[in-house]
Amino acid sequence: MLLEVQGLTKHFGGVAAVRDVGFKVIEGTIFALIGPNGAGKTTVFNLITGMLQPDGGSINFLGKRIDGLKPYQIAAAGITRTFQNLQLFSGMTVLENVMTGAHLKGKTGFVKSILRRPGINAEDKQIIEQSMALLGEVGLDSSADLPAAALPFGRQRLLEIARALASGPRLVLLDEPAAGLNSTETKTLARFLKKLRENGLTMVLVEHDMETVMEVADRILVLNFGRGIAEGTPAEVQADPEVIRAYLGEDEQIA
Amino acid sequence: MDRFRCLMKIKKTFLWPAAVLLFLALPLVIDSNYLISVLIVIGLYTIIVQGLGILMGYAGQVSFGHGGFFGLGGYAVAIMTTRYGWHPVLALLAAIILPGLIAAIIGRPTLKLRELYLAMGTMGFGILIHTMFNEAGELTGGPSGIAGIPYLTIGGLTFDNDIKFFYLIWAVVLLVLFGINNLIRSRVGRALRAISESEHAAETAGIDTGKLKLKAFIFSALLAGLAGGLYAFYVTFVSPAPFGFNTSVQFVLMAVVGGLGTFLGPLLGAALVVLLGELLRWAIPLVIPGAGGEYEIIFFGLILVVLMIYRPEGLGAFGKISKSPMEKTPAASDVGLPESG
Ligand SMILES: Nc1ncnc2c1ncn2[C@@H]1O[C@H](COP(=O)(O)OP(=O)(O)OP(=O)(O)O)[C@@H](O)[C@H]1O
Numbered sequence A: 001m002l003l004e005v006q007g008l009t010k011h012f013g014g015v016a017a018v019r020d021v022g023f024k025v026i027e028g029t030i031f032a033l034i035g036p037n038g039a040g041k042t043t044v045f046n047l048i049t050g051m052l053q054p055d056g057g058s059i060n061f062l063g064k065r066i067d068g069l070k071p072y073q074i075a076a077a078g079i080t081r082t083f084q085n086l087q088l089f090s091g092m093t094v095l096e097n098v099m100t101g102a103h104l105k106g107k108t109g110f111v112k113s114i115l116r117r118p119g120i121n122a123e124d125k126q127i128i129e130q131s132m133a134l135l136g137e138v139g140l141d142s143s144a145d146l147p148a149a150a151l152p153f154g155r156q157r158l159l160e161i162a163r164a165l166a167s168g169p170r171l172v173l174l175d176e177p178a179a180g181l182n183s184t185e186t187k188t189l190a191r192f193l194k195k196l197r198e199n200g201l202t203m204v205l206v207e208h209d210m211e212t213v214m215e216v217a218d219r220i221l222v223l224n225f226g227r228g229i230a231e232g233t234p235a236e237v238q239a240d241p242e243v244i245r246a247y248l249g250e251d252e253q254i255a
Numbered sequence B: 001m002d003r004f005r006c007l008m009k010i011k012k013t014f015l016w017p018a019a020v021l022l023f024l025a026l027p028l029v030i031d032s033n034y035l036i037s038v039l040i041v042i043g044l045y046t047i048i049v050q051g052l053g054i055l056m057g058y059a060g061q062v063s064f065g066h067g068g069f070f071g072l073g074g075y076a077v078a079i080m081t082t083r084y085g086w087h088p089v090l091a092l093l094a095a096i097i098l099p100g101l102i103a104a105i106i107g108r109p110t111l112k113l114r115e116l117y118l119a120m121g122t123m124g125f126g127i128l129i130h131t132m133f134n135e136a137g138e139l140t141g142g143p144s145g146i147a148g149i150p151y152l153t154i155g156g157l158t159f160d161n162d163i164k165f166f167y168l169i170w171a172v173v174l175l176v177l178f179g180i181n182n183l184i185r186s187r188v189g190r191a192l193r194a195i196s197e198s199e200h201a202a203e204t205a206g207i208d209t210g211k212l213k214l215k216a217f218i219f220s221a222l223l224a225g226l227a228g229g230l231y232a233f234y235v236t237f238v239s240p241a242p243f244g245f246n247t248s249v250q251f252v253l254m255a256v257v258g259g260l261g262t263f264l265g266p267l268l269g270a271a272l273v274v275l276l277g278e279l280l281r282w283a284i285p286l287v288i289p290g291a292g293g294e295y296e297i298i299f300f301g302l303i304l305v306v307l308m309i310y311r312p313e314g315l316g317a318f319g320k321i322s323k324s325p326m327e328k329t330p331a332a333s334d335v336g337l338p339e340s341g
């Protein structure tokens, strides 16, 4: 078991954003987390990555408890993520964004950086090579020297994924990677995620685009008001009456 | 277009060395000790503001105690050379290391708490150390300070006049400029820039942002100490007056006016504030007879306000390393993470 979440709970003031949520993610699969707006999906990601501390429950990664660790320690343990509201280093170039994502692969420290000892160039060269290869995979290699903010929105999403992959993580958490993408871009994204899975990467996917979720997910957990209401394969979840009710309820509110 | 770029490139490659050479020739043409001493002071402050610029521009933290680190460097040299007879080079080393140690002690707890705790902690330190310079009579000589600091000698070369000091200080400025330029373009520099853009994303990339901020703070304190040590050897005398809270605020002013996260910002900021200070010192008594230093502060405040309105990025913004004009697309503003604490 790569990731094991048990009894996860988080309150904001009096509101329980996440209540007793538990799930397991098997290595090499895509696990989807779905639910209406405000269901607590992003909060679960913030808890797993250490950006928020849980009020209760436990998170085990590769058999070790990671709740309570700092975000950078969790990254070092092998979990990276993307953000629902993009968090690119917008003043840096596309390539530099990915190179920064590869921070954990480098060793050069403060003093060495100032003195620019010869070893640094070799290390940077290797990281540039790896980063360019990664950019090639998402089709951004020709934009490598552009400022990240100059990319169209859809490509910024891809860049964030590339950055999250740069450190060679075991698990990647993707928060609505298809939001703001057009249908062609969404299809390319789905294909890319499946390819990553084939290469052995494990992913947890939060996504509102049901077509993409049903196509790529191995298992799905449905959250509603912070609580897990159903878990299973895409087919099982789609047939679950409580899930249908949760989503219909949301539709009525929207209408 | 290509030809234009080519010309620009030629201009760029020759412009810098030419400017540097021209500057270094200044003492040979300027026949005024006063002007040279002003340039030396600008150089000393540039060293400090370069470090402070890393702390403020990248680590997103502000220090109101760098006047104290500056003073600590100065007093380390004064005490070690006059009271303990240390060799000047050793004393200068102490002037660098001591502020670094103290920065590590202040920085460790306050940087963990984020936000303005470092600002408050450093302000407290600055006031405390300034009081100590004044009060610890036996060690620091009290308000009258310590005189009789020997000249700095490095391997047979004695820095005993303004022209030699001019070259020494500006060589150090160039070295620091060079080192910081290396730093910003390296792995650690990318990490620092990442912090300034999105701390959340930096942490998720595995960057220990707290530790890196601490290092940036220590680095800035080391540089302030170095400048303080050099200052003591230059003036051969230290007293509490130049190391107070006002000085700390002026350093912050220089960093902001020059432009945070810019290559030449520290130099431009230090030059502007020092030159304006000199100008005001001369001009104010002409306009308002009997006026003292208090009016300078008012004018600096006014300048800061005007500058922040018309050029909020600072004077050096044209040479910005990490930013480019293209970043001002709408998407760039859409990077907040309101839902997570
Ligand atoms: N830092 C925070 N402080 C206070 N309340 C928060 C915070 N983060 C989330 N919440 C609240 O917790 C609940 C769950 O929010 P969360 O962002 O996890 O939902 P979500 O499932 O990701 O929704 P969406 O699909 O809209 O992204 C919401 O009611 C939200 O307002």
Ligand SMILES: [Mg+2]
Residues within 6 Å of the ligand: A041, A042, A043, A084
């Ligand atoms: Mg969300």
